[in-house]
Amino acid sequence: MTLTRRAVLLSAGALGAGPTLNGVLTGPAAAAAPGAEPSAETKWTARRSDNGWAIDPDAVDSFRVEGSPATVRLHRDASAVLLHVARRWHYEVVPLHSSRDALGHRTDRAVRAAYESNYLSGSAIALLGAGDGLWPHQEAIVRDILADCGGVVRWGADLSPAAACHFQIDVGPDAKPFTQLTKALRDRAVHHNGPRPGAVEDPAAPERRAKARRLARTQSKN
Template sequence: MTIDRRTLLLGAGATAALVALPRPAQAAADATAAAANTKTWSADHSDNGWSIEADTIEPFRIEGSPATVRLHPGAAALLLHVARRWHYEVSPLRGAKDVLGHRTDRAVAAAFESNYLSGTAIALPGAGDGLWPHQKAIVRDILADCDGVVRWGADLSPAAEGHFQIDVRPDSKTLTRLTATFDNRSVKRNGPRPGAVDDPTARERRAKARRLEQVQADN
């Protein structure tokens, strides 16, 4: 069954919450600790095995939103699928500044951050203060769409709920298959409209999402 994503969000009954801002002293301490853990990534490949080559990076528009993001073309189909569903079902993307893709700054606080250097990771907004349970369930459903090719930062250490990365090497057969699938389903090729999605609460989809969560959260 296919349902409208905005209807799904309204049905979830999410409510807004006030979040206390950190005290200045604590914020300064956090910034100092982060700086102390920062290292320079000197390898020619990112942590997921993709080459770091700035001239391969291209800009891509996220369907249904005003946002664009710079990515490696080989990683784009899956990461754009993640970003599009995030926009409709988790937190709206209002412009280019809402999405982080490729970057050239080699300073990293964790190895997985190097995947931005190869254009094979994105950071999306709305997760800084933690996601609601229904939002996490949707993210798990998105990951199930991607058959383990995309990994969520919530399953990494340190956890980063806005982070998503390609978790296979560029010669992955599953990556190739899914890239073709998502390309064929794009709006430009008469695929489903951006606001339509298979029901993430369907029993088989929930079961698939739980199985993948067990695998990715344990690795």
Template sequence: MIRGFSRRRFMTVSAAVTGVATLDVAGTLRPAAAADRAGDWSGGHSENGWPVLDTAQSFDIEGSDQKVPLAGADAAAALTHVARRFHYEIDSLRDGDVHGWTKDHAVTQAYESNHLSGSAIAVRPLCYPAGSRGNLYPNELVVVRDILAELDGVVAWGGDFKTPKESHFEIATTPGHPKLKGVARKIRRWNSGPGSEGAGATDAFNPERRSAARSLRTG
């Protein structure tokens, strides 16, 4: 297991970065990120179309002693699964590592508004800030790609955005989307099962899983 505060994690990269287009869950081409927008977010919905919340329920990140406030139900199932796999397969989560819903409307990028709706998390945002790319070790990147493939494109990763933020994970569907509901059901089945599936029981380096991760990325 690689600890979280190495020199590499604070490495910055050139401001000249190349944007990568990704596919949304409907299979249509989606910009790597929405137009950058700094300042106070004033809309009633966050950048991904979820309603801005006044409060949010806290959810356990299983396997750790951490909690994170989120929109609830299906979004929470998907995002806590991301955090749980980070905890098991990349590094143990500590107090303050995972940021979810916030009432602070100040954003540096439009996608950060998704915290206002409880439909995004940031895992160690100080280690992986906006605008910095290449902070993950190769084995860690394999795990992240495997998580995204396992969640069937329902969660998008900030490392793929035009202005990257490798700590950022967001729900990439609208509320109530059938694909999100299906992924949430799958995660709940894993959580209630005998422990042979889901976080802590996966091998991200399995050739078939790596092939699935590459397929999702390339579309």
């Protein structure tokens, strides 16, 4: 799926918001199509979020996004993957200037789309600060980040209603791809054998671009 610049615009309300997701995921820029009516707000009553993660505030902690001044509250088990996404976003897409630019766990159960419930379990993150949207080279980086995560993470631009600031763990906590990715990321951190902060393999390399395109086709259809 090829995203237009209009599809990735972030609402002005999102940029001015405090530590809350109200207006971030359901503002004008999150609409599935121009002129579409916003979804009605409902209360999420299930014990698990839409992606199968238990809603347990005791499993949530605060984490700093490496290289930035931002901290974000996430499920401890989801933190390695979502912080990897946030770190690459900070270095390669849009700098995170404060904790207002990275929003995670929330307790307000009012949602307009099922995927917003993933914030209740701390298994989703909203990364802001893109101003009037993402340029094509930034979109390419985001696709590379998703490919780097092997399909474990899904971008809100591929969901309905679209939300270009939204990233979620797209599998359950016991899914093998998730546990393998988490182990790999934590091993890198412990043994310092991964890329330096801000230094990754070239996202423009043909094999990486091909992998990113294949995943985009898959995730945009589901």
